[in-house]
Amino acid sequence: MQALVMLLAAGSTCYLALLATAAAAANPGRPNALGSLPAHRRQKRDWIWNQMHIDEERNDSLPHYVGKIKSSVDRKNTEYQLRGDSAGKVFRVDKNTGDVYALERLDREKISEYHLTALVVDKDTKRNLESPSSFTIKVHDVNDNWPVFTHRVFNASVPEMSGIGTSVIQVTAVDADDPTVADHASVVYQLTKGKDSFDIRGPGLIVTMNKHLDRETQDKYEVVVEAEDAQGRRGESGTATVFITLQDVNDNFPIFTQSRYTFSVPEDIRVGSPLGSLFVEDPDEPQNRKTKYSFVQGEYRDTFTIETDPTHNEGIIKPIKPLDYERIPQYSFTIEATDPTIDLRYLGSTSPKNIARVIINITDVDEPPIFQQPFYHFQLQENQKKPLIGSVLAKDPDAAQRDIRYSIRRTSDKGQFFGITKKGDIYNDKELDREVYPWYNLTVEAKEVDPSGTPTGKESIVQVYVEVMDENDNAPEFAKPYEPKVCENAPQGKLVVQISATDKDITPRDVKFKFSLSTEDSNFTLIDNHDNTASIIVKYGYFDRERAKVHHLPVLISDNGRPSLTGTSMLHVTVCKCNEHGEFTLCEEVAAQVGISIQALVTIFLCILTITVITLLLILRRRLRKQARAHGKSVPEIHEQLVTYDEEGGGEMDTTSYDVSVLNSVRHGGAKPPRPALDARPSLYAQVQKPPRQAPGAHAPGEMAAMIGVKKDEADHDGGGPPYDTLHIYGYEGAESIAESLSSLGTDSSDSDIDYDFLNDWGPRFKMLAELYGSDPQEELVY
Numbered sequence: 001m002q003a004l005v006m007l008l009a010a011g012s013t014c015y016l017a018l019l020a021t022a023a024a025a026a027n028p029g030r031p032n033a034l035g036s037l038p039a040h041r042r043q044k045r046d047w048i049w050n051q052m053h054i055d056e057e058r059n060d061s062l063p064h065y066v067g068k069i070k071s072s073v074d075r076k077n078t079e080y081q082l083r084g085d086s087a088g089k090v091f092r093v094d095k096n097t098g099d100v101y102a103l104e105r106l107d108r109e110k111i112s113e114y115h116l117t118a119l120v121v122d123k124d125t126k127r128n129l130e131s132p133s134s135f136t137i138k139v140h141d142v143n144d145n146w147p148v149f150t151h152r153v154f155n156a157s158v159p160e161m162s163g164i165g166t167s168v169i170q171v172t173a174v175d176a177d178d179p180t181v182a183d184h185a186s187v188v189y190q191l192t193k194g195k196d197s198f199d200i201r202g203p204g205l206i207v208t209m210n211k212h213l214d215r216e217t218q219d220k221y222e223v224v225v226e227a228e229d230a231q232g233r234r235g236e237s238g239t240a241t242v243f244i245t246l247q248d249v250n251d252n253f254p255i256f257t258q259s260r261y262t263f264s265v266p267e268d269i270r271v272g273s274p275l276g277s278l279f280v281e282d283p284d285e286p287q288n289r290k291t292k293y294s295f296v297q298g299e300y301r302d303t304f305t306i307e308t309d310p311t312h313n314e315g316i317i318k319p320i321k322p323l324d325y326e327r328i329p330q331y332s333f334t335i336e337a338t339d340p341t342i343d344l345r346y347l348g349s350t351s352p353k354n355i356a357r358v359i360i361n362i363t364d365v366d367e368p369p370i371f372q373q374p375f376y377h378f379q380l381q382e383n384q385k386k387p388l389i390g391s392v393l394a395k396d397p398d399a400a401q402r403d404i405r406y407s408i409r410r411t412s413d414k415g416q417f418f419g420i421t422k423k424g425d426i427y428n429d430k431e432l433d434r435e436v437y438p439w440y441n442l443t444v445e446a447k448e449v450d451p452s453g454t455p456t457g458k459e460s461i462v463q464v465y466v467e468v469m470d471e472n473d474n475a476p477e478f479a480k481p482y483e484p485k486v487c488e489n490a491p492q493g494k495l496v497v498q499i500s501a502t503d504k505d506i507t508p509r510d511v512k513f514k515f516s517l518s519t520e521d522s523n524f525t526l527i528d529n530h531d532n533t534a535s536i537i538v539k540y541g542y543f544d545r546e547r548a549k550v551h552h553l554p555v556l557i558s559d560n561g562r563p564s565l566t567g568t569s570m571l572h573v574t575v576c577k578c579n580e581h582g583e584f585t586l587c588e589e590v591a592a593q594v595g596i597s598i599q600a601l602v603t604i605f606l607c608i609l610t611i612t613v614i615t616l617l618l619i620l621r622r623r624l625r626k627q628a629r630a631h632g633k634s635v636p637e638i639h640e641q642l643v644t645y646d647e648e649g650g651g652e653m654d655t656t657s658y659d660v661s662v663l664n665s666v667r668h669g670g671a672k673p674p675r676p677a678l679d680a681r682p683s684l685y686a687q688v689q690k691p692p693r694q695a696p697g698a699h700a701p702g703e704m705a706a707m708i709g710v711k712k713d714e715a716d717h718d719g720g721g722p723p724y725d726t727l728h729i730y731g732y733e734g735a736e737s738i739a740e741s742l743s744s745l746g747t748d749s750s751d752s753d754i755d756y757d758f759l760n761d762w763g764p765r766f767k768m769l770a771e772l773y774g775s776d777p778q779e780e781l782v783y
Helices: 002-026 413-417 590-594 598-630 635-641 661-667 701-717 756-762 764-773 777-782
Strands: 051-055 064-068 078-083 091-093 099-102 113-122 133-140 153-159 167-170 187-193 198-201 205-208 220-229 239-247 260-266 276-278 292-295 304-308 315-319 330-338 354-363 375-381 403-409 418-420 425-428 439-449 455-469 485-487 495-502 514-517 524-528 533-538 550-558 566-578 584-586 643-645 657-659
Touching: 051 064, 078 091, 091 113, 153 167, 167 239, 187 198, 198 220, 260 276, 276 354, 292 304, 304 330, 403 418, 413 418, 413 439, 418 439, 425 455, 495 566, 514 524, 524 550, 756 764
Parallel strands: 051 133, 153 239, 260 354, 375 455, 485 566
Antiparallel strands: 064 099, 078 113, 091 099, 113 133, 167 205, 187 220, 198 205, 220 239, 276 315, 292 330, 304 315, 330 354, 403 439, 418 425, 439 455, 495 533, 514 550, 524 533, 550 566, 566 584
């Protein structure tokens, strides 16, 4: 290699020399490199090279010779220099000769080219003798790198049972050498592990080479790939590991875990409830388990169904109709398990089906009675009592065959009209009216009883519908209330009103009503229109309102039922005054002429009864009050015992009392009664000097007036007494008073015939009067 480099350098030098000779021959005025220019010619200076080469990773001693730079300027004071990022660091130049050397070993994979600038300057002045020239130093590649994978570990997957040559993954290794140099960057792949199941083709493509890759046998594989270049260079980083996972496919059919399944269920199990499960084994992944369960030859397909549980892939058996131990105590059938989504290519000659035997034992339970019909419908003519309307029948479904007793549940008042015998015969206790209730819904209950007649607790119910059939038992009547009116001067033939009829019975389509008047002795006549209507018209004309303001026409209405019924409806025609246009101006109410309704009579009677009771209670109350007064105290006794206060509004100073008997003693000329011993203070009235006594039988009308005047004067000048306008109430007003006494003490409300209880309704200002003159609450309690 070193010899080749030296040969290339020598060739470059010869090439440069030839170029210089050719230039000199073409331009005689231009001397060669060793000559000098004539004095009359201008010399053209130029570099005589442009690039250099050097091998990477040279093992000889440093520095490494790269090449030589040479200018056409050849003077003794010439000096060569290098400029650039790598100048002085990676490369240097001999100032005198222009030889370029590399100061370190070069790596093409790091830097493949170096760009430098060459200068030739005067040693003394450092001025450029030639223009600077850029040149390139290229690093020649040597095969010094081995291939390296982009990842040390790869993960891949492929469906199991894939055919030979199925692509798995593409792995890539990179060689850092120069790809332009033959075989320096070429990569060759090979497997060092996993050759039995996989192979590598082309530029790192791993494929399957075994079509029997079974995930259920082995689901993961480890494959080691090695990469080397064309010259056989390899290293530790030239290998990679590929982990290949087999993806599951539905290549296994379900197999029952048991060949025989036995279940026991009660006969009263609810329809649709699970009674047992069938289990299968399927090594595939859950998403590839699609087991379908079916009956072989369709056995009991109408009795049971098998549903697949989507989570656990098990078959759940459910009854689709009621089970009966007495009819079928055991069921035995064959079940088949298949997978409709499986690819038969994976099975080969193996059958994709698997079967198992299922036995279901039904256990007996005590069941309630069963009615022979889901409901019963009976018809009954109205207005009849029948010993037998219809019969219901229920049986004990168990082998015991217990007796049944029947009863009617009283869920409503309608049930009280019917009864049922022990045998289930239904009858009606009362006659029924279709116009009241056309249908009766009964709930009949059946109970099992033991031989002694005691109910066992099992019961059932059934609905019984009794339809009451119609009979022609209602006479026709007016379809609506009519209030016809007619003018008093109505002419003959004037239409008064058109009437129609209705019947509470079921009206047939061909019903025909006939109308007529029960009497023709009136100013009206009736015309039957033969369309279930009739017209009332004026017979003679002109009505006398003075004689009759309301005419009562009894209308006979007959139906065409069997038997035919006739009803009478009263039509009240009011005679009114009319104007010249035939408009009613004055009409009396029909109710005032024809009487008062029953409701009004009842209301009036209740009002009269209420008033009578209240009057009797008031009379009784007044009588009791008079009896109470007869046993009470007289007014003088009350006066003698009454204690009044010295002040009417003081509150705290109204504790000084006096006895009214002082005034009475003066009035009757008697002596002053002694004061009670409890009060030692002399009475205010005791200080008054009475006038001298008169002869017996003499009148002294002025003595009381003088006494009152003295007491009034004392009261007016008494600073501690009540206000001047406050008057004390005395028991005696004077002999000259025709009212005898104006004191309220002498007025007893109980002696008056006036009831003063109304004072309670006059407000708080009359509260005191209401308490004084009103009725005593204690007396009220007596009543």
